[in-house]
Amino acid sequence: MHSAVLLIEFGSIILGLGLLGRFAARFRLSPIPLYLLAGLAFGEGGLLPLGASEEFVSIGAEIGVILLLLMLGLEYTAGDLVTNLKAHYPSGLVDGALNALPGAAAALLLGWGPVAAVVLAGVTWISSSGVIAKVLGDLGRVGNRETPVILSVLVLEDLAMAVYLPIVTALVAGAGLLAGSLTLAIALGAAGLVLFTAVRYGRLISRFVSSDDPEKLLLVVLGLTILVAGVAQQLQVSAAVGAFLVGIALSGEVAEGAHTLLSPLRDLFAAVFFVFFGLHTDPASIPPVLLPALALALVTAATKIATGYWAARRAGISPKGRWRTGGALVARGEFSIVIAGLAVSAGTEPSLGPLATAYVLILVILGPLTARYTEPLATRLTTPRANTPTPRRVTEPVSRDSA
Template structure:
């Protein structure tokens, strides 16, 4: 990397951090800020260009992607998912099914191709854990009755992401025949199963390999193992993100989990910022206009799918209109996972419109979702009683769940 690229990268990351700090004051997430700086100062936008060739930053961006997924695996609450019960899995299946299904239909309707439709389905189907959690904290809803269900759903979505990436990677490969594609799918899932087995039975060995009393050595050994497994995953035709996520699950089952999580978090945040800035630099501003209508449709579909899922989940758990509206509008945020899928699509040489489409979609929802979630009570007012379980009613202005007779009037 030349000194000019180092200068430009440093300036871009600094500007991204300053913009994110400003956005935090107004309750906005940092991911769109990083992307905006990348777009504004990338080669695809008129004006000053900080990095002429963003492709030269691909290794640093890949490291950000790998650390992002690894940290997700480390903090993945397996016990919470397993203990969530059948209703939680039904709720997550409903939410994922409606979002991924609507995204797939939109992708096919756009006519960009089947692989592109699968990427769009994933981009529309997975909520941003960071944005959802941040929204719950800032709106002071952590103690609401529906919040554990929301958190359980986004955790299961993260698990679904691993399976979806394993399925999508062979589809994005260069397989020429159906038999070759089937072989790639089998290899992908075989590697995924192998990593699950290691997570189940090999955690002690991995803990012994990484174990060190010195934080410096633990960090070096951990990052080395993560990058190695991600590289092996890529070599066998599986996404490097899958390998990073699964080795994170392995580490989460060791006694080193809390130390690793603490040590890797700052590295994840820095390199993830580089990933988002670099992704923004690959976007041509002129390409955003042609996908604006498609993005508007995608946003409308996402809102409709999540509001519908919120009503179904509320009925399943016996919640009222306020909880149903909160659930439907809180999980609208899309971010890191949608951009990961877009990055894979760009790397596989799919339709050039995928990158601008996902970028504009993420930017729009990252700003819209906290605003809608903060005003969920207006949606709750117009939700009809038949959508929810009989006997539960919405009562204003109390934030808590209130059971009232069906004949009770709303205040």
């Protein structure tokens, strides 16, 4: 009987997510806010709370985070990461300063303490690669001159995640200074070792994993990723960082083939992850934090626009391209929820989850709008009107007395 209820509940969730995804695609929207709303509806205090399938959904959510970071790692080679780090690290520093500090300051002003401040700093810092990539494709800007600047900022944020996630994991677990430092040292050592191995022996690793049979390739890559993620989590590093490093180590045809095979699985389990996060957020807890979330969203939308403008200016992009760069970076999404989820699972601050949910909902809707309208609006405000009459210069006659 229990298994039948589980199947009915989980099947209903998957069917509902599919319909929500189709609805979002019809209106060219990101499905993330709809998935979060679905989680709110099925969670405690929602319209129809789940019972039997919650544990199963929890496991699916963990796999969703792992696949999100794996696919992110597959996008880049180790050489690309090193090159981007050398060329664009000033943009990454400006990005972190302008966008992490407002989140940290907001947590301290709300009286949540230093641990919550570090968590909320990450929530406001990291842009949504998935939403931004979709928006750029919808607007036909993939080939624009400013697009590499946007991607470089996103790559630097992804690199920062490899360092940031172990720190957050140690902090929310209540680890002391020594344990936290050891965790960070292990994470940095593992990241450095993987990057070195990928640069030197990437072809050998890819050849070992490679297979002409899609089924075997899928099983080997997925099994290796979950295994490494589990080992990383056992070492108190982060399962997500382990998956990210596996993605970096794979390159060439193997990375392309794995990306194609794993994309549907990633979309499925990522949707389950957003639902799971919503399940653990009481809808009644959102209204009290709605105003702080809105204020924080407006402030960090402005700081992201400033970040993109500065980065594009440094790269020699024209003013219009600078505004497009800033507007495109505004959206937050999957990784903001991943970071907040770590704190929610550890019980760090009860209001952090609702605030992060409201914050992401606002910016995942606002992001596509800023990407589309920031540049024309800025151009209109900064360009003088052509039909404004220029004041005529009146020359007063010189009197004979003054001559």
